[in-house]
Amino acid sequence: GIQVEQSPPDLILQEGANSTLRCNFSDSVNNLQWFHQNPWGQLINLFYIPSGTKQNGRLSATTVATERYSLLYISSSQTTDSGVYFCAVERTGNTPLVFGKGTRLSVIA
């Protein structure tokens, strides 16, 4: 099956710093999503981005489908950005999402 690798596995930032999270996948995909899991376990959908670039406030994401990777940018990080960020991909239309193991982000004041 398709492999999804996220890096780095852990990241510690000072408040206000910027960061880039990476997601590599092993095959072409029909769907790619970025999620943030908050400390209470809730998974929040950040971006649906099988290709191209999207921005939402301090967060933006870029997927280069031909090179099989996606990047999540967090600018001016805040303590509320802490949690685990997951990348998940769908190999073909209407097959279940396959998740990476996540990047655990800790933002300290």
Added chain:
Amino acid sequence: DVKVTQSSRYLVKRTGEKVFLECVQDMDHENMFWYRQDPGLGLRLIYFSYDVKMKEKGDIPEGYSVSREKKERFSLILESASTNQTSMYLCASSPGLDGYGYTFGSGTRLTVV
């Protein structure tokens, strides 16, 4: 907004008990999914369903079954709970259309003692 509701936030059950985890979505989504999340292993797919009364095994279906009698409800059943089923269980739904992603419930943290 789509809402996916999981019936319990925390559950503690005894080994050997039959356990039901309920998930309800309110946006007429075709597809529903059950994942479990364990430290260091990420999210792993247990079962999924693309239609009422339809079910498909995911990557780790052993020890679990599911029921989807109505479109909005997808139940995960642990026939005889074991301690290795202690985990966070996450339900999700999606419309199955391009441009629309998954929405997750808030999770059920199950402890089997």
